[in-house]
Amino acid sequence: MSGRSSEEEIQDELNELAAIDLRDPRLAAFLAWLVPGAGHIYQRRTGKGLLFMTCILGTFFFGLYLGGGKVVYASMRPQDRRLPYLCQVGVGLAALPAIVQANRMRDPYYPKAPYLNGFMAPPRLPGQVIPRGSVDPEYEEQIPDRPGYSRYRRHGVPSEPHLWRERLHKYFDLGTVYTMIAGLLNVLAIYDAWGGPMIIVPAAGKPEEEDDDSGKHKRPS
Amino acid sequence: MMIGSLVLLGEISQLWYALPLIVTVSLVYAATRHERMEPILAHALRFGGWIGGFMLAILLVILALSSFT
Numbered sequence: 001m002s003g004r005s006s007e008e009e010i011q012d013e014l015n016e017l018a019a020i021d022l023r024d025p026r027l028a029a030f031l032a033w034l035v036p037g038a039g040h041i042y043q044r045r046t047g048k049g050l051l052f053m054t055c056i057l058g059t060f061f062f063g064l065y066l067g068g069g070k071v072v073y074a075s076m077r078p079q080d081r082r083l084p085y086l087c088q089v090g091v092g093l094a095a096l097p098a099i100v101q102a103n104r105m106r107d108p109y110y111p112k113a114p115y116l117n118g119f120m121a122p123p124r125l126p127g128q129v130i131p132r133g134s135v136d137p138e139y140e141e142q143i144p145d146r147p148g149y150s151r152y153r154r155h156g157v158p159s160e161p162h163l164w165r166e167r168l169h170k171y172f173d174l175g176t177v178y179t180m181i182a183g184l185l186n187v188l189a190i191y192d193a194w195g196g197p198m199i200i201v202p203a204a205g206k207p208e209e210e211d212d213d214s215g216k217h218k219r220p221s
Numbered sequence: 222m223m224i225g226s227l228v229l230l231g232e233i234s235q236l237w238y239a240l241p242l243i244v245t246v247s248l249v250y251a252a253t254r255h256e257r258m259e260p261i262l263a264h265a266l267r268f269g270g271w272i273g274g275f276m277l278a279i280l281l282v283i284l285a286l287s288s289f290t
Binding site: 009013016017020045047048051052055056058059062170174177178181182185188189191192196197198199200 | 235238241242244245246248249250252253254255256257258260261
């Protein structure tokens with residue numbers, strides 16, 4: 001026990017809150033999205049910035065590792081809508097290579113091969129046109145009048161999403177969950193960079209209660 | 222009757238994967254409520270305890286239910 005009443009502690013926190021210089025909150029929020037914690041570091045709230053950076057990026061990269069680097073990709077194709085990416089992109093820069101890779105492979109007739117051996121690239125779907133040699137030959141199907149391009153085999157081989165799930169088993173889902181949670185947590189950090197901490201203050205006129213997250217909270221002005 | 226419980230217990234090892242998430246979520250949530258490190262850590266500890274307790278309670282309920290099936 002610290003021997004201080006929670007009222008004093010709240011007052012201390014409110015005093016500290018009043019002393020926080022949020023600088024340019026919009027820029028801080030943008031930086032916080034781009035690199036988790038960077039917005040706080042810009043505001044000279046280094047301790048919190050490092051805490052957010054470690055927790056959020058640690059969770060994101062651990063998820064990416066669990067998922068064999070395959071769980072973060074951007075795809076809005078009708079056969080493969082990767083909705084988890086909407087959460088994953090919350091970590092900013094770390095998830096943006098997926099957009100670059102999807103953009104390279106977007107052209108249905110003349111797609112480019114993804115960078116870095118397909119890191120964060122969307123899976124090839126059956127029948128999809130791909131640059132020749134970008135997958136194992138047994139998964140390729142020749143296109144007669146298109147030199148340099150082939151098609152991902154439609155029959156007789158499993159599709160790439162199926163292959164990934166077969167190889168990674170539960171780790172595909174675990175990695176997806178980890179990376180999604182990292183992105184969502186960064187939304188909290190972005191909000192904190194924009195508006196400062198939402199310190200819990202007991203509602204006026206009520207007896208002081210233990211801080212248990214169930215009472216009324218208000219953002220101090 | 223016991224097979225369901227045994228299968229479930231076998232799956233419990235996967236719960237270790239929840240531990241880093243509980244720690245991270247608690248710390249990040251607590252950090253959005255305080256500015257100084259001391260109250261952040263205290264809040265995170267309390268919040269993490271709540272999450273762990275809640276998960277344990279749900280696990281016990283599921284174990285109890287599976288022992289009847």
